[in-house]
């Protein structure tokens with residue numbers, strides 16, 4: 001067993017988790033590193049600390065807007081969300097949808113991932129359309145997106161949904177993420193856009 005695997009095993013061992021419950025410290029990460037993420041080993045352990053998954057609530061909107069702008073104004077999207085209020089308005093429109101559902105993921109109380117979507121009643125059954133899905137830049141590629149999608153899928157199956165639908169860009173890391181998680185490209189569909197005011 002490699003040193004890294006052995007340390008990981010130690011930190012995720014349920015006996016140790018029980019032992020630390022009474023100490024007021026959330027987990028071994030807090031005990032040993034006291035929030036210091038300056039070295040590579042501690043960074044790795046940070047990604048293994050517990051994730052807290054909750055349904056989206058209106059109080060999450062401002063923090064969600066900050067995270068949304070941070071993620072989508074950087075590689076590979078470079079969206080030009082210059083105004084916080086414009087981004088907030090966009091997200092508010094999503095959450096005001098009467099058939100909205102959202103998930104927020106926190107790590108040590110900090111928002112690290114969000115999934116926002118809505119129900120679509122289709123002739124093939126109840127579908128869930130993912131409007132936005134994002135993981136904090138520094139935490140991408142550590143399994144948070146996969147775990148969030150797994151939880152979403154479990155909940156949707158329980159609620160009688162039979163398909164997940166979303167739009168993303170071709171040839172960006174997110175496309176590979178979705179393909180790895182069981183999505184396929186619907187070749188029969190295309191996205192049509194008309195720029196208004198232009199001939």
Ligand SMILES: CC(C)(COP(=O)(O)OP(=O)(O)OC[C@H]1O[C@@H](n2cnc3c(N)ncnc32)[C@H](O)[C@@H]1OP(=O)(O)O)[C@@H](O)C(=O)NCCC(=O)NCCS
Nearest residue numbers: 133134135140141142143144145146167168173174176177
């Ligand atoms: C797409 C996204 C939600 C995936 O979540 P994640 O936690 O990074 O993904 P996971 O760690 O669970 O899965 C890793 C896989 O996703 C893909 N991936 C996507 N973005 C990645 C990134 N920035 N870093 C590493 N892997 C990434 C890779 O294929 C990777 O597989 P690999 O480890 O075998 O190479 C997240 O990277 C993200 O928020 N990206 C920016 C915003 C975005 O593109 N959202 C989707 C819009 S539709």
